[in-house]
Amino acid sequence: MNAAEELKNALPNSVVSISFQLDKPLAIIKKEDILKAATIARDMGFVHLSVITGIDYCDRYEVVYNFLSYVRKQNLVLKVILDHNNPVVDSLTSIWKGADWLERETYDLVGIKFSGHPDLKRILLPEGWAGHPLQKDYDMKTEQFVTIGDDGEDIVSTDGSNLLRRKYHGN
Amino acid sequence: METDELILNMGPVHPSTHGVLRFRLRMDGEIIKNCEIVMGYLHRGTEKLGEMKTYLQFIPYTDRLDYISAMPNNYAYVKAVEELAGIEVPQRAEYIRVMIMELNRIVNHIVSIGSLLMDLGAATMIMWGFRERETALQLFEQLCGARMTFNYIKPGGVREDLPEGFIPKLREWMKDMEKRLVDYEQLINDNEIFHMRMKDIGTISAQEAINYGLTGPSLRGSGVDYDMRKIEPYSIYPDIDFKACTRPEGDSYARYIVRIDEIKESLQILRQVIDSMPEGKIVSNAKYGIAPMTGSPSSVMTYFPRIFTPHAGEVYSRIEAPKGELGFYIVSDGTTKPYRVKIRSPSFCNLTAIPKMVQGLRIPDLIAAFGTIDVVLGDVDR
Numbered sequence: 001m002n003a004a005e006e007l008k009n010a011l012p013n014s015v016v017s018i019s020f021q022l023d024k025p026l027a028i029i030k031k032e033d034i035l036k037a038a039t040i041a042r043d044m045g046f047v048h049l050s051v052i053t054g055i056d057y058c059d060r061y062e063v064v065y066n067f068l069s070y071v072r073k074q075n076l077v078l079k080v081i082l083d084h085n086n087p088v089v090d091s092l093t094s095i096w097k098g099a100d101w102l103e104r105e106t107y108d109l110v111g112i113k114f115s116g117h118p119d120l121k122r123i124l125l126p127e128g129w130a131g132h133p134l135q136k137d138y139d140m141k142t143e144q145f146v147t148i149g150d151d152g153e154d155i156v157s158t159d160g161s162n163l164l165r166r167k168y169h170g171n
Numbered sequence: 172m173e174t175d176e177l178i179l180n181m182g183p184v185h186p187s188t189h190g191v192l193r194f195r196l197r198m199d200g201e202i203i204k205n206c207e208i209v210m211g212y213l214h215r216g217t218e219k220l221g222e223m224k225t226y227l228q229f230i231p232y233t234d235r236l237d238y239i240s241a242m243p244n245n246y247a248y249v250k251a252v253e254e255l256a257g258i259e260v261p262q263r264a265e266y267i268r269v270m271i272m273e274l275n276r277i278v279n280h281i282v283s284i285g286s287l288l289m290d291l292g293a294a295t296m297i298m299w300g301f302r303e304r305e306t307a308l309q310l311f312e313q314l315c316g317a318r319m320t321f322n323y324i325k326p327g328g329v330r331e332d333l334p335e336g337f338i339p340k341l342r343e344w345m346k347d348m349e350k351r352l353v354d355y356e357q358l359i360n361d362n363e364i365f366h367m368r369m370k371d372i373g374t375i376s377a378q379e380a381i382n383y384g385l386t387g388p389s390l391r392g393s394g395v396d397y398d399m400r401k402i403e404p405y406s407i408y409p410d411i412d413f414k415a416c417t418r419p420e421g422d423s424y425a426r427y428i429v430r431i432d433e434i435k436e437s438l439q440i441l442r443q444v445i446d447s448m449p450e451g452k453i454v455s456n457a458k459y460g461i462a463p464m465t466g467s468p469s470s471v472m473t474y475f476p477r478i479f480t481p482h483a484g485e486v487y488s489r490i491e492a493p494k495g496e497l498g499f500y501i502v503s504d505g506t507t508k509p510y511r512v513k514i515r516s517p518s519f520c521n522l523t524a525i526p527k528m529v530q531g532l533r534i535p536d537l538i539a540a541f542g543t544i545d546v547v548l549g550d551v552d553r
Contacts, residue, residue: 066487134219
């Protein structure tokens, strides 16, 4: 019995389906039960939260959690499927401190919100940046410029005319 | 006496932050009450770039993540692509890959220890370290023409075979390195000032370290006996005799000692790999996905298609990079470009634990603890 089947036995109502991510057992979880499923996964020995990431599939978002057990030497992948209009899922920061930045990064770049996160703000891009770059409909044409304000805060604007920039010859 | 709390900005441009990283410290006198990390100054959108490049075109971008040890970055990405597309790799290529990755691990640890010592005020070690590193970089240059951004490992094998005289030169370097390592240890290990700066500083317990997602030497320094090369053996590591170096203390000194031990283990691995290096092809010449471009010399041994299409699917593949667990999460939709590339970089995840480590310490201790985490900002900001 692999780890995903074990999880399904423990939580028959929360696991939607089980399959494989290549060779790693994968369980798709109802989005409201992810915290419960992750707690059980941790108690099963999957103590290392390797990665959290989000993927924009245009009609839905998927959030993927990869776990590893150092003792059992096995992997477990959990996945939740979120509505494209309002992607919100519970935060795992209450179980893993390491989830903090991974969730902030997922929010910053993919635009998925994690409810219950203590400080959900952008991490790589400055506050005030328009859009989430890893969304498939992100506007790549509009340039955004970051300058420093009087108090040292980042100011994002689309007007770069007063910045020192290299001018290209010919245009 | 009443004292006010002071907000102190350290960085983004500061010699001890190893790049552009900002610590926002809330100080009570000299004691750090709270440490907030501000990053993103080097964010280049590597993951978005990954969606716009073909599988082969993205390899040079991985060099620029952790530019101190680019070879494992190349390999981690290529390994993910190979798993996704089901590409077999010839045995000789695997041996060459492991050989240069371990060489790169030694280089990485030398730089890490050197810059740690320099942050603490001892400039000797970085001079010594860079002397050995220089010879190693010349070996890399002979191998692939670049000193730091290699673009050497590619799906199906490696780009070029070993140049003439490479192995003897490497052996010479290893002999030299063994002698130098004794010098390093004599210089640093029992130095009293070093002990005072490192012991019981930035301590983190095994349980906390796992909870914060620490990996690599930083986690092994907390006594967790883990190593991806052992837990999920890849490439030729199952055939090689080596051990995962751990220390139980969990302080900065333990993390330093783990790195020194790992240099010895890597030398051990190098010796075994060189001795049993097989002959044969260096690139798999099987054909995957799209047919070769017309007019290309398919009789050439080192042929591998530039454009190929893996099956639709997803993969998360990880390796033990010098800094910790380096993983690539790739989603393919069956076209020539990845649908999504996610980089799980060790520096980013290890940095999470710094605020916890330095709480209640002083600023010089922050520098010491930060040095032992071994962070490269290209890897943090991506």
